[in-house]
Amino acid sequence: xxxxxxxxxxxxxxxxxxxxxxxxxxxxxxxxxxxxxxxxxxxxxxxxxxxxxxxxxxxxxxxxxxxxxxxxxxxxxxxxxxxxxxxxxxxxxxxxxxxxxxxxxxxxxxxxxxxxxxxxxxxxxxxxxxxxxxxxxxxxxxxxxxxxxxxxxxxxxxxxxxxxxxxxxxxxxxxxxxxxxxxxxxxxxxxxxxxxxxxxxxxxxxxxxxxxxxxxxxxxxxxxxxxxxxxxxxxxxxxxxxxxxxxxxxxxxxxxxxxxxxxxxxxxxxxxxxxxxxxxxxxxxxxxxxxxxxxxxxxxxxxxxxxxxxxxxxxxxxxxxxxxxxxxxxxxxxxxxxxxxxxxxxxxxxxxxxxxxxxxxxxxxxxxxxxxxxxxxxxxxxxxxxxxxxxxxxxxxxxxxxxxxxxxxxxxx
Numbered sequence: 001x002x003x004x005x006x007x008x009x010x011x012x013x014x015x016x017x018x019x020x021x022x023x024x025x026x027x028x029x030x031x032x033x034x035x036x037x038x039x040x041x042x043x044x045x046x047x048x049x050x051x052x053x054x055x056x057x058x059x060x061x062x063x064x065x066x067x068x069x070x071x072x073x074x075x076x077x078x079x080x081x082x083x084x085x086x087x088x089x090x091x092x093x094x095x096x097x098x099x100x101x102x103x104x105x106x107x108x109x110x111x112x113x114x115x116x117x118x119x120x121x122x123x124x125x126x127x128x129x130x131x132x133x134x135x136x137x138x139x140x141x142x143x144x145x146x147x148x149x150x151x152x153x154x155x156x157x158x159x160x161x162x163x164x165x166x167x168x169x170x171x172x173x174x175x176x177x178x179x180x181x182x183x184x185x186x187x188x189x190x191x192x193x194x195x196x197x198x199x200x201x202x203x204x205x206x207x208x209x210x211x212x213x214x215x216x217x218x219x220x221x222x223x224x225x226x227x228x229x230x231x232x233x234x235x236x237x238x239x240x241x242x243x244x245x246x247x248x249x250x251x252x253x254x255x256x257x258x259x260x261x262x263x264x265x266x267x268x269x270x271x272x273x274x275x276x277x278x279x280x281x282x283x284x285x286x287x288x289x290x291x292x293x294x295x296x297x298x299x300x301x302x303x304x305x306x307x308x309x310x311x312x313x314x315x316x317x318x319x320x321x322x323x324x325x326x327x328x329x330x331x332x333x334x335x336x337x338x339x340x341x342x343x344x345x346x347x348x349x350x351x352x353x354x355x356x357x358x359x360x361x362x363x364x365x366x367x368x369x370x371x372x373x374x375x376x377x378x379x380x381x382x383x384x385x386x387x388x389x390x391x392x393x394x395x396x397x398x399x400x401x402x403x404x405x406x407x408x409x410x411x412x413x
Contacts, residue, residue, distance in 0.1 A: 027150030052371025059364030062117025069118025070353015088115030093178025141281020233359025
């Protein structure tokens with residue numbers, strides 16, 4: 001099962017762990033807000049619409065950050081941008097703990113989103129470029145399995161802070177923990193080097209500019225793939241963020257769970273999410289990218305509808321949290337490898353960063369949509385409808401997506 005990892009060189013392993021922990025800590029900083037929503041609904045009399053607006057605004061800003069970071073990664077290097085984005089989201093996550101109003105928190109979360117979006121644009125492409133094509137799906141998918149690890153860390157931090165401190169101060173401490181990921185940059189500076197694919201495009205960089213690099217994303221050869229990748233990202237991330245943003249509130253308000261019971265339900269969901277990232281990473285190398293996307297999307301759509309639309313015994317809901325997380329994350333697992341293979345070296349980070357993050361910006365409307373429609377439909381139906389529609393979009397796009405498994409990476413447009 002891990003022979004592919006053992007076969008990597010020390011350089012490749014250092015890159016793997018730098019990207020893994022960068023993505024994990026990125027997830028941790030993002031998920032803190034989901035845990036804090038129920039507290040701020042009470043302390044600040046914040047509405048669900050406002051909570052959805054903060055979440056969506058951060059995701060939209062992450063789209064802009066990812067697009068900018070993608071082009072920068074093609075211009076100044078994947079490793080430099082990886083370090084910069086980790087520092088950025090760490091600072092603004094920590095500063096969120098010092099806010100005292102909706103407007104202030106909205107600003108810090110928007111700025112945090114810029115770094116959050118940029119990390120994927122650099123990290124996913126970096127690991128995709130340094131590993132062999134036959135293990136690219138497993139390597140990149142396993143890196144993306146860092147998301148549930150970060151989610152799990154955030155859940156553990158939530159449980160510790162909220163069971164040992166009053167809620168009025170616990171949420172501030174939780175955000176302040178977000179300063180710590182910046183320390184990872186020190187380790188990356190010592191152990192991770194730039195990819196050969198980036199160096200191979202050196203001549204192109206000498207004769208081009210920032211704007212011309214970005215313009216290639218919309219050239220005749222690249223544009224059709226940019227569109228398909230963007231729509232797929234919109235669907236996959238729209239469904240994912242809907243669940244990530246509202247699951248805690250759904251469990252605490254709709255189901256009436258305590259902090260400890262909510263943490264238990266989340267633990268099952270997070271375990272399923274980790275399994276989905278890893279298993280679907282293997283599936284993408286064995287079945288191919290398209291079939292894996294289709295399978296994950298169909299199963300995610302069914303699971304989220306059952307979880308939110310039926311009145312289930314609590315034990316069944318607890319167990320169903322595993323496949324909910326499994327398929328919700330399984331869709332995303334193959335995206336990093338697929339996007340790396342879709343685009344040539346000169347614009348690989350630019351096109352991948354644009355597609356993933358423009359899609360993220362569109363998908364980010366889903367959590368806000370849940371907040372708005374929950375007033376009339378109810379929270380559970382809103383979550384189910386928005387997530388299921390998002391996953392249906394992924395299924396439709398997978399029909400037309402080129403199969404890229406075992407593809408040699410292109411150098412020129």
